Amino acid sequence: MNNILNVSPSPHQQGAETTRKLMFGVVIALAPALAASIYFFGTGAIIVTLVSVLACVATEYLIQKFILKTKPSVSDGSAVVTGLLLAFNVPSNLPVYIIIIGAIVSIGVAKMTFGGLGNNPFNPALVGRVFLLISFPVQMTSWPVPTGFKTGYLDAVTGATPLGIMSEGIKNGETVAALMEKVPSHMQLFYGYMGGSMGEIAALALILGGLYMIYRKIITWHIPVTILLTVAIFTGILWVIDPTKYADPLFHLLTGGIMLGAIFMATDYVTSPMTAKGMVIYGIGIGVITVLIRTWGAYPEGVSFAILIMNAFVPLLNMYIKPKRFGKEVKHG
Amino acid sequence: MLKTFPKGGIHPPENKLTADRPIVILPVPAQVTVPVSQHIGAPAVPVVEKGTAVKTGQVLAQAKGFVSANIHSPVSGKVNKIDTVVDTTGYKQTAVIIDVEGDEWLETIDRTDSLAKDIVMTREQIIERCQQCGLVGMGGATFPTHIKLTVPAGKKCDMLIINGVECEPYLTSDHRLMLEKGAEVLTGVSIIMKALGVDRAVIGIEANKPDAIINLTEVAKVFRGITVQPLKVKYPQGGEKQLIKACTGREVPSGGLPLDVGVVVQNVGTSFAVYEAVQKNKPLFERVVTVTGRSVKSPGNFLVRIGTPVTVLIEAAGGMPDDTGKIVNGGPMMGKALAMTDVPVTKGTSGIILFPSDVSKRAEVLPCIRCGKCSSACAMGLEPWLISVLAQKGMYEKAEKERITDCMECGACAYTCPAKRPLLDYIRLGKATVIRMVRERITK
Numbered sequence: 001m002n003n004i005l006n007v008s009p010s011p012h013q014q015g016a017e018t019t020r021k022l023m024f025g026v027v028i029a030l031a032p033a034l035a036a037s038i039y040f041f042g043t044g045a046i047i048v049t050l051v052s053v054l055a056c057v058a059t060e061y062l063i064q065k066f067i068l069k070t071k072p073s074v075s076d077g078s079a080v081v082t083g084l085l086l087a088f089n090v091p092s093n094l095p096v097y098i099i100i101i102g103a104i105v106s107i108g109v110a111k112m113t114f115g116g117l118g119n120n121p122f123n124p125a126l127v128g129r130v131f132l133l134i135s136f137p138v139q140m141t142s143w144p145v146p147t148g149f150k151t152g153y154l155d156a157v158t159g160a161t162p163l164g165i166m167s168e169g170i171k172n173g174e175t176v177a178a179l180m181e182k183v184p185s186h187m188q189l190f191y192g193y194m195g196g197s198m199g200e201i202a203a204l205a206l207i208l209g210g211l212y213m214i215y216r217k218i219i220t221w222h223i224p225v226t227i228l229l230t231v232a233i234f235t236g237i238l239w240v241i242d243p244t245k246y247a248d249p250l251f252h253l254l255t256g257g258i259m260l261g262a263i264f265m266a267t268d269y270v271t272s273p274m275t276a277k278g279m280v281i282y283g284i285g286i287g288v289i290t291v292l293i294r295t296w297g298a299y300p301e302g303v304s305f306a307i308l309i310m311n312a313f314v315p316l317l318n319m320y321i322k323p324k325r326f327g328k329e330v331k332h333g
Numbered sequence: 334m335l336k337t338f339p340k341g342g343i344h345p346p347e348n349k350l351t352a353d354r355p356i357v358i359l360p361v362p363a364q365v366t367v368p369v370s371q372h373i374g375a376p377a378v379p380v381v382e383k384g385t386a387v388k389t390g391q392v393l394a395q396a397k398g399f400v401s402a403n404i405h406s407p408v409s410g411k412v413n414k415i416d417t418v419v420d421t422t423g424y425k426q427t428a429v430i431i432d433v434e435g436d437e438w439l440e441t442i443d444r445t446d447s448l449a450k451d452i453v454m455t456r457e458q459i460i461e462r463c464q465q466c467g468l469v470g471m472g473g474a475t476f477p478t479h480i481k482l483t484v485p486a487g488k489k490c491d492m493l494i495i496n497g498v499e500c501e502p503y504l505t506s507d508h509r510l511m512l513e514k515g516a517e518v519l520t521g522v523s524i525i526m527k528a529l530g531v532d533r534a535v536i537g538i539e540a541n542k543p544d545a546i547i548n549l550t551e552v553a554k555v556f557r558g559i560t561v562q563p564l565k566v567k568y569p570q571g572g573e574k575q576l577i578k579a580c581t582g583r584e585v586p587s588g589g590l591p592l593d594v595g596v597v598v599q600n601v602g603t604s605f606a607v608y609e610a611v612q613k614n615k616p617l618f619e620r621v622v623t624v625t626g627r628s629v630k631s632p633g634n635f636l637v638r639i640g641t642p643v644t645v646l647i648e649a650a651g652g653m654p655d656d657t658g659k660i661v662n663g664g665p666m667m668g669k670a671l672a673m674t675d676v677p678v679t680k681g682t683s684g685i686i687l688f689p690s691d692v693s694k695r696a697e698v699l700p701c702i703r704c705g706k707c708s709s710a711c712a713m714g715l716e717p718w719l720i721s722v723l724a725q726k727g728m729y730e731k732a733e734k735e736r737i738t739d740c741m742e743c744g745a746c747a748y749t750c751p752a753k754r755p756l757l758d759y760i761r762l763g764k765a766t767v768i769r770m771v772r773e774r775i776t777k
Contacts, residue, residue: 013748
């Protein structure tokens with residue numbers, strides 16, 4: 001009878017899921033896409049990924065240790081995920097110093113200034129990416145051509161992305177049919193044979209990662225499916241109206257950052273709504289804004305902007321979109 | 334498809350270690366401590382004094398008012414003293430302490446084992462007997478049974494639901510009763526049906542007890558109007574509102590009672606107690622308690638006299654394991670942790686669980702990552718992340734609007750939280766404050 005008993009309120013057992021397990025679940029889900037990037041872009045992809053992850057983790061650690069003077073929490077894995085996602089969102093020939101600037105903006109500005117994990121209103125990796133896109137427009141839009149594994153890095157051969165070719169061509173009055181000759185086939189796009197940001201190219205690998213996350217109950221289907229459906233329906237309507245001016249919906253789904261955005265960026269816990277209904281509205285918003293930017297905007301691609309814009313609506317969605325309560329409300333008494 | 338409630342719920346490990354352990358009758362201890370408040374409502378008033386000789390089944394304390402329950406002597410012997418003791422809730426209260434001498438029961442109690450199936454009493458007699466015998470809900474809430482059986486004027490009851498879900502991990506006392514005392518339990522159900530004036534009763538049982546489902550379905554063939562409803566294994570399936578929704582599709586309104594949708598819910602253990610009270614004239618002075626835990630040497634289900642020290646129960650299960658770090662009275666999801674084992678078993682004690690020290694402390698609390706898993710787990714459709722923060726920040730009006738008082742404190746949110754946030758701690762605090770606020774508003 002020497003035991004000292006612990007006393008605490010119920011529940012007396014806790015589930016097996018932890019923040020760290022969820023974060024590393026995302027890392028596992030990103031692995032197929034990372035493998036595809038390394039396959040298509042070679043050493044550049046490895047360098048960009050390593051630099052980005054290390055820079056993000058280091059930024060968080062240094063800020064917590066020396067500025068905030070709190071216990072560093074990098075072991076929760078969230079900075080690793082941000083680092084991976086930032087790497088996935090930049091070209092694989094981006095100079096190291098630019099990647100580090102992106103990491104500092106992602107973690108330092110977009111995450112830690114708001115109070116760290118759980119408190120940032122905007123997706124840190126996307127804030128970093130958009131900051132770089134505006135600050136280093138040339139480097140951020142010189143896309144290495146997928147060549148199969150090569151050891152080059154900064155000297156990679158570059159070319160336009162399928163979306164860039166399409167957008168530019170349509171502005172010059174070319175027909176979609178003629179432009180389709182200049183871009184990879186749909187099947188090639190599906191496997192990832194296209195120019196673009198390091199991790200966004202391989203639709204197949206990204207979908208595999210998404211299925212894994214749904215199976216592991218890290219995310220639900222609501223956000224990715226509504227985004228992809230919205231894009232498909234919106235671009236489908238345009239395509240039916242004038243197939244010579246607008247590309248087909250499948251082309252839109254397989255190009256640019258839509259798969260990466262829908263599956264990995266928009267589903268970020270902290271910056272997405274917390275109810276299923278809210279998630280659907282958020283997903284529709286991202287889909288619509290993406291197509292608007294792609295079709296009529298100055299940029300050929302708009303997933304990043306669409307997600308960041310909808311991030312801003314998340315607090316509103318959380319406030320007004322409530323889960324269905326159990327039982328009609330009656331007067332208390 | 335098995336029936337269940339529509340929203341939320343979790344699947345904690347079932348850990349029903351004692352499901353195949355038959356009920357063992359525990360010997361009467363040398364001394365019992367019988368608290369006068371083992372129910373919701375006013376404490377009973379002692380009618381014995383130091384030195385009074387009592388028989389098993391004799392009234393020790395008389396119910397005070399309508400919402401209260403009689404307390405009977407679980408043993409025969411002499412009253413040692415009436416004193417203030419700490420009970421299983423950790424609070425102090427009055428208790429009658431009796432030194433045991435022999436085991437002499439009141440002659441009025443029918444001690445035979447034979448099944449008494451014919452119900453001869455009238456509605457009023459049944460309710461009166463339940464009141465006399467000190468019956469309370471034995472699922473844990475311990476609400477006096479006679480009140481639940483009295484349908485107030487203006488309310489209608491068309492159906493009885495018997496809670497045989499036992500969705501709490503570890504606990505198996507109801508499971509064993511359904512297996513070993515099926516006919517008695519169903520006779521009890523018939524008695525309750527008669528008291529309520531209903532011709533339909535459904536027994537909800539989680540599908541992880543197939544033997545109990547088969548047994549009761551078989552026994553129910555000779556009982557009119559009783560059906561067994563297998564339910565999906567999902568916590569909190571045994572929550573009153575969830576059980577009603579699963580069995581009938583009816584949704585009890587917020588702040589309402591089962592009677593608002595024409596239903597009364599009773600627990601399996603209570604049904605058995607009703608049988609014993611009405612057919613055998615036996616007051617409620619013993620109950621089945623599951624004593625269990627991963628490191629417990631011989632976990633089991635014990636028929637225990639009320640007032641038996643928990644220490645005695647733990648000895649009966651092979652003694653306290655060296656690695657014990659926490660002892661819980663009730664289930665792991667809603668039970669109360671004991672600060673010491675020298676406390677008596679009461680009418681509401683369904684189980685004693687001994688947790689090894691490696692799982693007896695909470696994990697480190699991390700920041701909320703807004704994953705929404707708590708909202709998905711909430712069977713009441715609440716947003717635990719939100720109402721816990723509102724309570725933490727003292728924003729009680731807002732918390733009331735977010736329906737904090739709907740929370741039944743099942744703990745699914747805190748269980749599911751990956752950041753291990755103490756969601757329910759704050760919600761409980763907020764709920765208590767909001768309830769007090771609402772009361773003050775009404776009395777003003």
